[in-house]
């Protein structure tokens with residue numbers, strides 16, 4: 001999350017996801033905000049099985065307090081081609097219950113480049 005192009009301090013943030021892989025590989029939601037480009041979040045999957053959690057997936061980042069947000073950045077996983085975000089919607093909420101309509105939505109290209117979005 002950014003304000004005026006400057007990354008917000010992640011201290012105190014928590015994150016949850018509808019799905020995360022913790023068995024086949026260790027790719028929890030917390031990997032998405034750990035500031036480590038070698039770790040990534042991945043939804044649940046099982047090699048060769050049809051039990052993957054269906055799309056869409058979501059991450060919820062609790063900033064711990066109200067903060068002005070004017071954009072965000074997304075770094076796709078740097079190794080491997082699966083698990084990258086394609087179509088996305090960005091929502092905000094004051095209470096974690098009411099999410100309303102997306103602040104912005106779009107689609108990221110398939111690649112490893114850092115994606116930066118401004119509202």
Ligand SMILES: [Ca+2]
Pocket residue numbers: 031032033034035036037038039040041
């Ligand atoms: Ca990471």
